Amino acid sequence: MTIAFENVGIAVRDLDETIAFFTDLGLVVAGRDEVSGSWADTAVGLDGNHARIAVLNTPDGRPALELFEYIHPDAIETEPTLPNEIGMHRVAFRVDDLDAALAAAARHGCLPLRGVAQYLDLYRLTYLRGPSGIIVMLAQELGESPRS
Structure with a gap:
C-alpha cells in the first residue's frame, strides 16, 4: 500500500475572501467547482451536500488546501479554535x-x-x-x- 498527502480541507464562511487571503500569501488556485449530488452526500456524509470548493496549491504544485463554502446544509458557526485545543487547529x-x-x-x-x-x-x-x-x-x- 502507498500513501500520498492530498490536501487539508477547511470549511469557510466566504470562499472568495479566503481565496484572496491565501493567494496574497502566494498559494495558487488549481481549480474551482461546485459539488452536489448523491456521490457528494455519500462521500461527505451529509444529506443534500452542496458546496462551492477551491483547491489551492503551493507555487511548486504541491497540494495544500481544499476550501469549501457550504450552500446546503447551512454552515455551522463555532467558536474560533485555540492553539491548544485537541483536533486540527x-x-x-x-x-x-x-x-x-x-x-x-x-x-x-x-x-x-x-x-x-x-x-x-x-x-x-x-x-x-x-x-x-x-x-x-x-x-x-x-x-x-x-x-x-
Whole structure:
C-alpha cells in the first residue's frame, strides 16, 4: 500500500475572501467547482451536500488546501479554535520573507496572535488568525534571504 498527502480541507464562511487571503500569501488556485449530488452526500456524509470548493496549491504544485463554502446544509458557526485545543487547529507554511507575508495578511485584517518569535537559530515564526478563524502559522527559515 502507498500513501500520498492530498490536501487539508477547511470549511469557510466566504470562499472568495479566503481565496484572496491565501493567494496574497502566494498559494495558487488549481481549480474551482461546485459539488452536489448523491456521490457528494455519500462521500461527505451529509444529506443534500452542496458546496462551492477551491483547491489551492503551493507555487511548486504541491497540494495544500481544499476550501469549501457550504450552500446546503447551512454552515455551522463555532467558536474560533485555540492553539491548544485537541483536533486540527492550524495550517503552516514556510515563507521566504515573513515580513512580506505578514504585510499581505495585514491587508486582509489578519495580524499575529501575539507577535513574531524566533525559534533557536532556525526560524522566525508566528501564528495569525485568517479568514473564518483559520489559524495560519507562517515561518521563515533563518539563513534564507528574503525576496528582493
